[in-house]
Amino acid sequence: MHHEWGWLAAIYLFLGGLGSGALAYAALFELTGRRYEGERCPDICPVTLVGATTSGPLVAVGVILLIFELGAGLRDPLRIPLMYTHASSVMTWGVWLLTLFIPVAFLYGLLEIMHVYPNVQDWTIRRVGALRHLSLKRVKRIVAAVGGVLALSVATYTGVLISAVGPAVPFWSTPLLPFLPLPTLPVLFLISALSTGEALTVDLAATILTRGQAPRGRREHFIHLGLITGEAVLVGQLLAHAFLEGGAAATSARDILVGPHSVVFWVFIMVLAFAVPFVGHVYAAGRGRHQPSTGLVSGVSLIISGLFLRYLIIVSGIHAFL
Amino acid sequence: MTEKDVSRRHFMGLALAGGVTAGLGVKLARLSESEQNQQLAQVTKAKYALVIDTTKCTGCKACVEACNLRNDLPEGQSYIHGRVKGDEHLTWFLMVQCQHCANPPCATVCPTDVTYVRDDGVVLIDEERCVGCKYCVYACPYDARVFDEERGVADKCWLCLDWVLAGGEPACVQACIPGARTFGRLDDPDSEVSRLIASGRAKRLHPDFGTDPGVLAYVIDDPVESE
Numbered sequence: 001m002h003h004e005w006g007w008l009a010a011i012y013l014f015l016g017g018l019g020s021g022a023l024a025y026a027a028l029f030e031l032t033g034r035r036y037e038g039e040r041c042p043d044i045c046p047v048t049l050v051g052a053t054t055s056g057p058l059v060a061v062g063v064i065l066l067i068f069e070l071g072a073g074l075r076d077p078l079r080i081p082l083m084y085t086h087a088s089s090v091m092t093w094g095v096w097l098l099t100l101f102i103p104v105a106f107l108y109g110l111l112e113i114m115h116v117y118p119n120v121q122d123w124t125i126r127r128v129g130a131l132r133h134l135s136l137k138r139v140k141r142i143v144a145a146v147g148g149v150l151a152l153s154v155a156t157y158t159g160v161l162i163s164a165v166g167p168a169v170p171f172w173s174t175p176l177l178p179f180l181p182l183p184t185l186p187v188l189f190l191i192s193a194l195s196t197g198e199a200l201t202v203d204l205a206a207t208i209l210t211r212g213q214a215p216r217g218r219r220e221h222f223i224h225l226g227l228i229t230g231e232a233v234l235v236g237q238l239l240a241h242a243f244l245e246g247g248a249a250a251t252s253a254r255d256i257l258v259g260p261h262s263v264v265f266w267v268f269i270m271v272l273a274f275a276v277p278f279v280g281h282v283y284a285a286g287r288g289r290h291q292p293s294t295g296l297v298s299g300v301s302l303i304i305s306g307l308f309l310r311y312l313i314i315v316s317g318i319h320a321f322l
Numbered sequence: 323m324t325e326k327d328v329s330r331r332h333f334m335g336l337a338l339a340g341g342v343t344a345g346l347g348v349k350l351a352r353l354s355e356s357e358q359n360q361q362l363a364q365v366t367k368a369k370y371a372l373v374i375d376t377t378k379c380t381g382c383k384a385c386v387e388a389c390n391l392r393n394d395l396p397e398g399q400s401y402i403h404g405r406v407k408g409d410e411h412l413t414w415f416l417m418v419q420c421q422h423c424a425n426p427p428c429a430t431v432c433p434t435d436v437t438y439v440r441d442d443g444v445v446l447i448d449e450e451r452c453v454g455c456k457y458c459v460y461a462c463p464y465d466a467r468v469f470d471e472e473r474g475v476a477d478k479c480w481l482c483l484d485w486v487l488a489g490g491e492p493a494c495v496q497a498c499i500p501g502a503r504t505f506g507r508l509d510d511p512d513s514e515v516s517r518l519i520a521s522g523r524a525k526r527l528h529p530d531f532g533t534d535p536g537v538l539a540y541v542i543d544d545p546v547e548s549e
Contacts, residue, residue: 071454
């Protein structure tokens with residue numbers, strides 16, 4: 001009896017990507033100083049507020065789903081610490097990364113809330129007196145920098161986890177370039193994570209929380225157009241290489257383009273991940289800011305397609321031997 | 323392997339392998355897996371091989387039934403799975419189980435270091451460490467890891483090692499009606515498995531996977547498949 005990864009795996013890989021992407025975006029705004037340039041800043045910046053506060057919970061929910069998928073580990077939780085011990089396993093690396101990422105993400109969220117709501121800051125300082133001597137802004141910058149690096153690692157890890165099964169499912173380890181034994185999926189999932197992270201923080205949060213008065217600036221839209229284009233190029237080369245490799249990988253690619261997964265591919269990836277947000281961002285770049293409609297449509301379609309991208313990759317993986 | 327499971331397996335081993343093996347079997351059951359490994363490594367420097375001749379296999383699945391009985395596997399679960407190969411001119415059966423790779427990907431990906439390769443080439447699992455993440459089930463290119471829902475662990479063929487160490491043969495070999503399965507010692511150049519492998523008649527399955535299958539080899543006479 002062969003077990004298959006399905007929706008549950010797609011959901012936790014997606015949550016890992018969305019949460020880490022959101023934090024990466026918040027950290028980018030914090031570290032470049034963009035967080036303090038908005039119209040209502042330096043008090044409230046929706047990108048950093050939403051990015052920092054949602055990343056920890058999103059990734060934590062993903063980890064809880066992952067734990068509930070365990071067999072004996074769920075019945076005997078004392079075995080779970082053993083997962084930190086086997087350095088050759090990429091899952092062990094992931095367990096370490098997530099253990100570091102989640103507390104840093106929650107801390108970043110707390111610091112951002114303290115920054116935005118002074119009464120929370122006062123309340124916290126009253127209880128932990130030592131905080132009085134620390135500069136909130138400086139601490140927040142350090143946490144954002146550490147969290148940003150961890151976020152990029154977590155986002156990449158979601159792809160490494162799938163591609164590391166190696167020859168068992170050739171499609172998942174399709175190389176990035178011919179003759180380069182570096183898999184495509186870690187890079188694809190990293191770019192997709194940043195794209196969904198920007199969809200949540202810039203497209204949705206910065207459009208909705210400012211009641212349509214999204215901050216001006218073309219930079220985010222150009223970055224996002226770059227991410228969408230990069231993702232499209234990577235999906236294209238993944239399929240092309242899978243065809244070149246032949247065997248099970250080529251069957252996976254055929255299933256995606258014209259076979260049983262073609263509806264998911266053409267509707268949820270080609271239209272929702274590429275066409276719709278591309279047009280939305282070109283329009284927003286032209287106007288200098290998102291309209292409520294372009295922000296909402298781009299954000300929602302990118303987040304939905306981010307989940308379907310992971311689902312598509314997982315269900316189209318064909319075992320080399322079956 | 324749980325204690326209950328070890329004793330159950332060894333009890334069955336004792337019952338079937340006879341009085342000669344009784345002493346060793348009881349000794350095995352009292353020891354942990356690592357202690358067994360150390361002690362038995364001193365007893366023997368053997369390397370084992372199991373050759374499956376697909377030109378003799380009739381696909382009767384007696385091996386599957388024997389294995390299921392031997393290991394008390396639940397309905398629908400098996401350490402051996404069969405595939406029908408060939409075309410309209412030639413139909414043959416490929417029975418696949420753990421290949422006992424020297425470089426097993428199921429061991430590399432395991433976060434809790436459950437799977438290990440013994441000196442004699444047999445790949446075993448330390449079931450008490452398994453969290454049931456199923457990563458090995460996905461990573462095995464031979465699709466030979468089996469997830470046991472009841473116990474929540476990823477199990478596999480263990481080559482009936484208690485019988486083997488007592489001088490016997492795995493259940494699948496004993497049960498094979500057409501005599502397609504040959505078990506023996508690879509460190510003995512005169513054994514039939516050594517001759518089959520040395521002559522090139524028996525080949526490792528999919529060496530291109532890079533896992534260096536250590537114990538199993540196949541005699542395949544299909545011009546399409548025997549590349």
